[in-house]
Amino acid sequence: MMKFVLKTLINAAAIGAAAWLIKGIDLTGADWGHKALTLVLVALVFGVVNFFVKPLVKLFSLPLFILTLGLITFVINALMLLLTSYASGQLSLHFKVEGFVPALLGSLIISIVAWGLHMVVRDED
Template sequence: MMNFLVKTIANAAALAVAIWLIGGITLTGGNTGDKVLALLAVTLLFGLVNAVVKPVVNLLAFPLFVLTLGLITLVINALMLMLTSWLADVVDLDFHVDGFGAALLGALIVSVVSWALNVAIPERD
């Protein structure tokens, strides 16, 4: 349970950095508390999308992984971020990604920041 909590907070921090750096990714809300709760909800939604949808897409896109030497991963991550934005709109969360370009940059930032935080924070058994 502690490992899940640490990874969720690391992903929330990665999403927060992407929201802060990319103008096309927005998280709106009333006060800071509402924004933090919305960010945690979006993080859980993003984790659910990455746990359920992404493995299926990766399996179907396997020939593209070979053809592009793995660069298709950035496109798939961007699509997962756009899907999270769409689902957030469905469940009435104030998170939005404006277009594929913002999603691509956001996915790159989320991947790098999440990787760095997961390296810095050791995994506990």
């Protein structure tokens, strides 16, 4: 359970960094506490999307993985961030990604920040 909470908090920090750095990724809220709660909830939605949808998309795009030598992963990650934005809108969370280019840049930042935080905060496995 602790591992799940830690991964969710790392994803929330990575999404927060992307929202802070990329102009087309918006995180709105009245105060710091509301934004922090929104980030955690968006990180949960992001985790669910990556757990259920991403493996199916990767399976169906296997020929593109081979053809592009894996570079299609960046596009798939951007699409997962756009899907997270859509699902967050349906859940009335104040998180929005406005277009493919901000999603692509945001997914790169989320990947880098999450990777860095996972290197700093090690699992006990």
